[in-house]
Amino acid sequence: MERASEPGDVAERDLLVGWLAFHRDALAAKCEGLGDGDLVIASAPPSDLSLLGLVRHMTEMEHAYLAFALGGADDGPFRLIYCTDDAPDGDIVGLTPAMTRPSLDRWHEERRRVDNLLAGVASFDATSPGNGRAVRWNLLKVIQEYARHNGHADLIRERIDGTTGE
Template identity: 45%
Template sequence: MSAAPGASDRRFALPPDADERTLLDAFLDFQRDALVRKCDGLSDEQLRARPVPSSALSLLGLVRHLATVERWYFQGVSTDAPWPGDLFDLTDDVDAPFHDVADATGPETFALWREQVAASRRIAGTRSLDAIGRTPGSGAERSLRWVLTHMIDEYARHLGQADILREAIDGRTGE
């Protein structure tokens, strides 16, 4: 007999009076972990596959994009340090993280993503939710609270795409 839905989900183990920061961190980490679960057990070829005829998306492309988004919002917006630059700036294609996957591998892509997530956690861990950062270029102000909430949204949207891609590859989706 399998566990009840959500039984292993850490978000549901949080006490009802958990503070806002704990909730935001737990929900974002759940989304990050879901990305790994959706790609688990696939070969590099499967991770690079674009199995939906009407889309150029691949699972590796999504992971590369989310590494880029982690870097942008935490190392670019949420810190006072100089912008370290884009991860994938070899072409003029703004969607290069999605498109340039022909030579990408799962291990190298996930290592890069994990580096970005670790940097994001370090940066977020040193700031209050009310800390204001500025978007490189435009100077638009964003609180860390806004960034964490947006990152939950960013992962959730792309994890829906990952479900469709995974299902087209081998019939699995999962939580």
């Protein structure tokens, strides 16, 4: 897999979009080469956290803080993808290997949508129509979520097959 490298000392837009790409690819690399069953292995009981759970959680984060925030109510009222009133942790709990391909596809779909929306933003100072926060705030929220959870992904992957590194 070809991965985005850490961004250099560049303009803010390129820096933030670069870090987003870097952290997305870091999570994808942690999932690469594993079977569907491996991706749903829980990290360490009693935690239900798995690599697929992290992918689904980050899909929710991209959807909420970027796709919906930047796209506004174009798609109707805000709804999460996996988490519901009946399953508030539906992004992480109760995952099966059969959920792998649809979940990865949805993650990539959400990423493409976000990339298209970000490309159309004139200024990161602009207010996001979906949540009223600056585009910059939303983007940094998602970058920090990836950075935080990529640390979890490192430990989960090492537990599965010993693979370490970024």
